[in-house]
Amino acid sequence: MSQLELLPAEGHLIAGELVTDGEKYDVIDPCTESVAGQAPSAGSVLVDGAMDAAASALDAWASDEVARRAALLRAADTIEQSVEQLRDVLCLESGKPALSATFEVMGAAAHLRWYANAPLPQDVLHDDENQKVVLVRDPVGVVVAITPWNGPLVMLANKLGAALLVGNTVVAKPSPFTPVSSLLLGRLIADIFPPGVVNILSGGDDLGRALVAHSATRLISFTGSVNAGRAIMASAASDLKRVCLELGGNDAAIVLGDVDPEVVAPRLFRGAFMATGQICAAVKRLYVHESLFDAVVDQLAGIARATRLGTPHDPETTMGPLTTRPQYERVRALVENALAAGGKAHSGGAPADGPGYFYPPTVITGVDTGVELVDSEQFGPVLPVIPFSDVDEAIEKANGTNYGLGGSIWTADLAAGANLAKRLRSGTAWVNRHPAVGPDLPFGGIKHSGLGRENGAPGIDHYSELKTLSVDYTPTRKDQ
Ligand code: NAD
Numbered sequence: 519m520s521q522l523e524l525l526p527a528e529g530h531l532i533a534g535e536l537v538t539d540g541e542k543y544d545v546i547d548p549c550t551e552s553v554a555g556q557a558p559s560a561g562s563v564l565v566d567g568a569m570d571a572a573a574s575a576l577d578a579w580a581s582d583e584v585a586r587r588a589a590l591l592r593a594a595d596t597i598e599q600s601v602e603q604l605r606d607v608l609c610l611e612s613g614k615p616a617l618s619a620t621f622e623v624m625g626a627a628a629h630l631r632w633y634a635n636a637p638l639p640q641d642v643l644h645d646d647e648n649q650k651v652v653l654v655r656d657p658v659g660v661v662v663a664i665t666p667w668n669g670p671l672v673m674l675a676n677k678l679g680a681a682l683l684v685g686n687t688v689v690a691k692p693s694p695f696t697p698v699s700s701l702l703l704g705r706l707i708a709d710i711f712p713p714g715v716v717n718i719l720s721g722g723d724d725l726g727r728a729l730v731a732h733s734a735t736r737l738i739s740f741t742g743s744v745n746a747g748r749a750i751m752a753s754a755a756s757d758l759k760r761v762c763l764e765l766g767g768n769d770a771a772i773v774l775g776d777v778d779p780e781v782v783a784p785r786l787f788r789g790a791f792m793a794t795g796q797i798c799a800a801v802k803r804l805y806v807h808e809s810l811f812d813a814v815v816d817q818l819a820g821i822a823r824a825t826r827l828g829t830p831h832d833p834e835t836t837m838g839p840l841t842t843r844p845q846y847e848r849v850r851a852l853v854e855n856a857l858a859a860g861g862k863a864h865s866g867g868a869p870a871d872g873p874g875y876f877y878p879p880t881v882i883t884g885v886d887t888g889v890e891l892v893d894s895e896q897f898g899p900v901l902p903v904i905p906f907s908d909v910d911e912a913i914e915k916a917n918g919t920n921y922g923l924g925g926s927i928w929t930a931d932l933a934a935g936a937n938l939a940k941r942l943r944s945g946t947a948w949v950n951r952h953p954a955v956g957p958d959l960p961f962g963g964i965k966h967s968g969l970g971r972e973n974g975a976p977g978i979d980h981y982s983e984l985k986t987l988s989v990d991y992t993p994t995r996k997d998q
Contacts, residue, residue, distance in 0.1 A: 524610075530704075534713030540564070546695075546843070548613035549829045554611060560719040560721045569735070572717055572734065573687070589711050590630050590682060594631040596710065603702065606619075607702050608623065611697075612668075613839040629676045632679065639975065648992070649990050658981060661735075662739070665691070681737075764963065764968050766895045769921075769944070771804050771927075772909070772938070773810065779813040791899050808907050822879035845897060849899070864881045866878035923944055924945065927949050929949070945971070960975070
């Protein structure tokens with residue numbers, strides 16, 4: 519199995535050209551905390567260059583749907599042909615185990631392929647002897663796509679797929695923690711799209727702010743934290759730019775008393791700890807019926823203790839490190855705070871020895887609403903488990919938050935489970951799974967978890983201007 523020691527030097531993609539000169543910043547390997555490579559940092563001249571290129575490319579791109587679908591398919595093929603190259607960069611900059619990184623690369627290709635084949639509906643609203651009225655999807659214009667560090671490739675591919683299918687052009691900005699996989703993707707697909715259709719700039723939060731504020735931007739498609747989402751919405755308001763905000767979550771899973779703990783615990787563990795817990799719609803609070811509480815906690819703690827923390831290419835590794843130092847510090851602080859508040863760690867509870875942002879999967883009981891670990895998003899490998907006796911009380915606690923991304927009910931009674939899931943105030947509600955997403959499944963949050971939907975037909979609509987096209991058959995000449 520190949521393994522990179524250093525990240526390749528990649529450039530921004532602007533107007534079809536790779537731009538490597540200018541300032542650079544360090545990218546850190548989360549397994550060793552050493553510098554893994556450097557990425558370029560775009561200033562205002564490059565921002566203007568990318569935005570002008572995207573604006574200039576718009577009309578020609580928007581006019582040829584056949585070419586757009588063909589280019590998306592070629593991009594998907596190219597990603598599939600470059601799996602190992604993309605995987606290794608992703609492993610090095612994010613610490614993801616190789617298998618997870620491979621899934622992410624393949625997921626990125628699958629998203630582009632799905633959009634390449636997705637319908638762009640023309641809804642017929644009236645069709646009679648007097649008129650034909652059709653609802654069509656027009657592009658919005660230049661889309662600024664801003665992504666976080668936990669799924670850099672799949673989130674970029676998702677935004678590119680939807681935006682480009684409709685005929686928009688894109689200026690994308692990855693997280694400064696994991697920029698190189700996106701820049702590499704840009705290099706791999708540079709020749710597939712006409713110059714200016716896809717531009718990728720790397721840099722920090724200031725670059726994101728500049729792209730959002732730019733006069734050519736018409737839609738900001740953002741995935742990241744609630745605070746940044748708020749700032750983006752405020753900035754967009756002055757020019758009435760459109761926003762699609764996919765923000766944080768604090769998903770609750772509720773386990774009823776009729777399930778077998780041994781059967782559901784491995785699935786609950788995956789839902790909470792997959793990707794080291796760094797998933798927006800991971801299980802972040804677990805409410806378990808009191809009759810099963812001890813058994814579920816024991817099962818989860820047993821799986822946690824059997825987890826092997828390690829580097830991406832070690833075949834023994836089942837969990838990687840946290841990807842960033844701030845997230846590692848946050849998880850440490852949340853656990854210390856929970857233990858100080860009377861919590862008990864049944865596994866983990868302190869950082870792993872040695873270098874790197876490794877933190878063992880930690881199952882905590884003895885905490886409830888009012889403790890920060892329960893009230894806010896941990897985005898890491900720590901799960902508070904809370905008993906309940908009355909399911910109405912569990913639903914109330916699940917909904918008693920400003921977040922509203924996902925939630926789930928676990929039960930042997932599927933009809934009762936579906937009815938309870940309807941009562942969860944969230945963009946997605948699952949029964950007996952958590953999370954599960956795909957390009958065909960609309961995804962997004964309510965309340966502070968976001969605005970708008972990505973994926974599926976509603977996702978495509980979010981990257982479109984809906985235009986009512988009306989043709990009146992009343993003659994306009996005497997001889998008609
Ligand atoms: P973040 O908000 O700090 O950064 C995300 C991106 O936004 C980065 O590229 C960053 O440079 C940029 N950015 C930051 N401030 C900005 C501003 N004011 N204007 C423009 N751009 C700005 O988030 P993060 O720490 O990278 O990601 C973790 C968060 O993302 C978690 O809260 C997680 O739940 C959320 N997330 C949500 C989803 C979803 O689909 N709902 C998916 C993945 C992650």
